[in-house]
Amino acid sequence: MTGKGTATAGMKQRDLKTMRVAVISMHSSPLGELGTRDTGGMSVYIRELSRHLGAAGYEIDIYTRRRGPERAAVERPSEGVRVIHLDAGEDGSGSPCDLHRQVPAFLESIERHRRERDLDYDLVHSHYWLSGLAGQALSRRWKVPHVVMFHTLGALKDRALGTAREPEMRVRAERHLAVCCDRVFTATAGEREELIRDSGAASRSVRVVPCGVDLERFRLLDRRAARSGLGLAPELPLVLFVGRFDPIKGIERFLEAVARLKTQAAFHVALVGGEGGSGGSAGVYGKLCADLAIQDRVVFCGRMPQEALPRYYAAADVLVVPSYYESFGLVALEALACGTPVVATPVGAMKALIADGVNGFLTRDNRSESLAEALLKGLHWRGTRQANPASIRETVLAYEWRAIAKAVCAEYRKLLRDWAARAEAHAGRWPAGLCLECRRMLHVAE
Ligand code: UDP
Known part of the structure; x- marks a missing residue:
């Protein structure tokens, strides 16, 4: 995974059968204990999708925040997959607001790690709004496309519970990222419609990719x-x-x-x-x-x-x-x-x-x-x-994971083709840097 250059240049040299993907999962590790406040379906999704993409020849680096000294800095849970635990800011309460303040430090840690090892990615895939903010900044810096999956949407959660408990910044970030990132994956058609209606995102950039199930683990038992x-x-x-x-x-x-x-x-x-x-x-x-x-x-x-x-x-x-x-x-x-x-x-x-x-x-x-x-x-x-x-x-x-991973690969390939065509049309002056609203939400001056 070496050799810095723009993804578009890299893609010209390779076919799109395999890719190098930077997966951003800031607040929950795919290796964390399941069933806790922060680790549920999203962690399973990242772990299983990565495992199947890795088995298909993709190289997947999952960046997450280090939660304690007990974890090795880099773990390799399955073929082609690395989980990279990075320090980012104070530990704090772990609340979304605390973590939001740490997004700039986290994304700089990722950038440092990448630079020191001369890593190069074709695509950024981020999970949850906090990672979405980090992923958007990294994708603009690396000039590669960015896919976000929110997993749950703050506005819908509040609406369902009849409360306004979700941080205002979360709702704002989800609405904005849906419009300015390159693709959003939603797990259901209903969520896709809601997101398009709520954010004004272009319908062609919001794609439905369902979650999967491990049919070997979850099988018929007596x-x-x-x-x-x-x-x-x-x-x-x-x-x-x-x-x-x-x-x-x-x-x-x-x-x-x-x-x-x-x-x-x-x-x-x-x-x-x-x-x-x-x-x-x-x-x-x-x-x-x-x-x-x-x-x-x-x-x-x-x-x-x-x-x-x-x-x-x-x-x-x-x-x-x-x-x-x-x-x-x-x-x-x-x-x-x-x-x-x-x-x-x-x-x-x-x-x-x-x-x-x-x-x-x-x-x-x-x-x-x-x-x-x-x-x-x-x-x-x-x-x-x-x-x-x-x-x-x-x-x-x-819903077998292998089939879901295949659908994700097809979406990645289509996105990279669209991206390359746009880059060519703009003769290297594209994409522009991070937009003003993202910079505001990240409190960074890029
Ligand atoms: N899970 C687990 N142990 C538990 C509780 C949950 O392994 O004690 C797993 C469960 O198998 C499932 C995931 O956590 O894969 C929960 O995902 P789901 O989409 O149902 O809910 P979410 O956590 O995303 O709200």
């Missing part, structure tokens, strides 16, 4: 064996939740739905994720269970490494996704790949993934009445012959 492995009685139905314990996930609505069904159906509930490892701290939701008098039905399992999850999905009769908003919703794909039906609110990819009575049920909304009604349907349907695990798994075979 339900009885999975249950006895988890110490569960074979007969009693189990409803499972897996995810970060974030208000956006609607966990309180789910628990209220469980309380509504107390006298109508006998089932247990397991929640995987949240603070604390195995054994889990129930925190505020534990108190809610006590208030709702459902504590004897509910087990908080804590965060689990992803390798442990197939057993949970296989043991469950239904996975529930009670969210107010999802950018995609990987846990639904994972459960379906394990042959487990999903009861979900109509958010993220759920409308595209789930068909009533085929692989689960969609609720009308995430009011506890609607969730309770759909849960009851799901539990009943699970007991019928139509709810066949192999058929449920079939519904997500198209």
